[in-house]
Amino acid sequence: MHEYPLQLRWEGSTASEFSRDAVASTAGKQDIAVSASSDYAGNDSRWNPEDLLGASLATCHMLTFLALAKKLRLDVRGYEDHVTVTLDTVEKVTRVTKIRLAPTIRVAPGTDAAKVREMFEKAHKYCFIGQSITSEVLMEPVIEEVR
Numbered sequence: 653m654h655e656y657p658l659q660l661r662w663e664g665s666t667a668s669e670f671s672r673d674a675v676a677s678t679a680g681k682q683d684i685a686v687s688a689s690s691d692y693a694g695n696d697s698r699w700n701p702e703d704l705l706g707a708s709l710a711t712c713h714m715l716t717f718l719a720l721a722k723k724l725r726l727d728v729r730g731y732e733d734h735v736t737v738t739l740d741t742v743e744k745v746t747r748v749t750k751i752r753l754a755p756t757i758r759v760a761p762g763t764d765a766a767k768v769r770e771m772f773e774k775a776h777k778y779c780f781i782g783q784s785i786t787s788e789v790l791m792e793p794v795i796e797e798v799r
Contacts, residue, residue, distance in 0.1 A: 674687065749788060
């Protein structure tokens with residue numbers, strides 16, 4: 653078992669309009685300024701929970717994919733994901749219903765694009781963040797050869 657402790661700090665008063673700004677921190681790492689999105693009276697210059705969920709899934713998926721690619725000796729040379737997190741109201745509850753992962757995966761010339769795509773899809777099975785959420789995950793990779 654592995655544990656990852658962190659702190660979330662907020663100060664203010666809910667007696668009237670209040671700030672949604674807070675700071676997430678953990679030992680040995682840079683603090684992260686967090687808030688709600690402006691849709692929920694927050695501060696769009698800070699990371700919101702939806703951003704962080706999308707970033708967590710995308711990072712876990714990428715790292716899992718890269719490990720699988722290395723194991724199969726696929727020469728991946730770049731990875732740039734464009735992630736979209738969708739909030740929707742379902743049965744009167746707002747939740748993250750869908751997360752779209754749309755990376756451009758750059759590979760060495762002659763790399764088997766079908767195998768790259770297969771490993772990208774397989775990564776979802778082994779990504780522990782992906783296995784921990786109930787949202788639909790759309791996977792739409794584009795594979796490009798680069799020199």
